[in-house]
Amino acid sequence: MPDLPDYENPPVVEVAACVQFAPIKELAGAHLGAYWARIRAPFSRVQEQSPMAHVVEPEDLSPARGPQVEFAHELPLPRTWFSIPNGTELIQVQRDRFVYNWRKQAKEDVYPRFAYVQGKFREHWSDFRAFLTEEDLPEPTVDQCELTYVNLIPKGEGWKVMGDWENVFSTFVWGSRPGFLPLPERVTWKLSFKLPTGEGRLHVSAEPVFVPPENNLAARFTLTVRGVPQGEPDDDRISNWFTTAREWIVRGFADLVTERADKLWGRKA
Numbered sequence: 001m002p003d004l005p006d007y008e009n010p011p012v013v014e015v016a017a018c019v020q021f022a023p024i025k026e027l028a029g030a031h032l033g034a035y036w037a038r039i040r041a042p043f044s045r046v047q048e049q050s051p052m053a054h055v056v057e058p059e060d061l062s063p064a065r066g067p068q069v070e071f072a073h074e075l076p077l078p079r080t081w082f083s084i085p086n087g088t089e090l091i092q093v094q095r096d097r098f099v100y101n102w103r104k105q106a107k108e109d110v111y112p113r114f115a116y117v118q119g120k121f122r123e124h125w126s127d128f129r130a131f132l133t134e135e136d137l138p139e140p141t142v143d144q145c146e147l148t149y150v151n152l153i154p155k156g157e158g159w160k161v162m163g164d165w166e167n168v169f170s171t172f173v174w175g176s177r178p179g180f181l182p183l184p185e186r187v188t189w190k191l192s193f194k195l196p197t198g199e200g201r202l203h204v205s206a207e208p209v210f211v212p213p214e215n216n217l218a219a220r221f222t223l224t225v226r227g228v229p230q231g232e233p234d235d236d237r238i239s240n241w242f243t244t245a246r247e248w249i250v251r252g253f254a255d256l257v258t259e260r261a262d263k264l265w266g267r268k269a
Contacts, residue, residue, distance in 0.1 A: 004247060005253070005267060005268075006267070007267050010111060012151050014103045014149070015102045015117050015147075016100070016150075018145065018146040019140070020055070020096055020142070020146070021097075021141050021142045022096065022140070023095045024095050024137055026137050029077065031137065034135065039082060039124075042089075043082035043084055044085055045084070045087070046082055046083075048080055049080075051078060051079045052079060056144055057226045080092070086105055088103055088109055089101070098128055102117050118243075118246075122235070144227070145227060145228055146225070147249065148224040149253070151221040152209075153168060153221060154211070154218045155218060155219075158260060159219065161183050162183055162208070165189075168219065168258060168260070169261075170258050171191070172189055187207070187208065189206040189207070190203070191204040192204070193252065195248060199230055200225055201225070201227060202225050202248045203224045203226065204221075205220075206220065223252055254267075
């Protein structure tokens with residue numbers, strides 16, 4: 001693969017690698033407790049969250065049809081977070097999803113790069129499947145993969161008001177002609193791009209958010225590839241799918257930000 005665009009100080013604050021599978025109805029809270037005992041060193045913190053919906057990327061993303069969302073009919077099992085003490089690494093498990101996250105929690109936290117995230121995902125996903133086998137639970141039938149990069153661009157770094165987003169995002173233009181409307185109070189910007197391989201779609205969004213603990217204003221720039229490998233989604237095909245997804249996210253990021261932003265984050269020659 002040709003060299004991908006690279007930045008000295010990318011604004012990435014979270015990367016999530018996810019596989020979704022047919023719901024394992026037999027998976028119960030007691031199993032998640034046993035799984036925690038298995039990974040408790042170093043994932044010593046546990047939290048419960050609301051489960052995410054089962055989403056399948058459609059072949060055709062026409063205006064009348066978005067991603068297919070399926071709802072469970074059995075009693076819901078919480079989505080369980082298992083994290084290391086400083087919160088930078090996180091495993092999420094629910095009946096139909098397994099997710100590995102890296103998250104920036106402190107100013108000094110440095111993104112360890114994709115090879116690290118992909119390696120950790122493969123390690124923990126393999127171990128989770130081994131756990132299911134040991135517990136006589138069904139092997140996951142993967143029907144969707146997701147790779148997400150979340151970037152935060154604080155107010156003052158390339159922009160001060162919503163109309164300044166054109167200084168950061170190459171396809172965003174505000175006020176190209178004089179008019180009646182003032183600067184927008186809030187902007188939500190979304191794009192989607194189909195992968196030519198037929199293995200999914202890149203979804204891009206940008207929106208203003210308030211970042212705790214100071215609740216400072218920032219632009220949250222999210223890039224997600226959602227789809228499924230061609231053929232049987234075994235370990236190698238899933239790994240190759242994530243490599244392709246990462247290429248689309250990185251190249252898409254580079255296409256969608258300006259040269260001014262390149263300088264801000266130190267794009268390498």
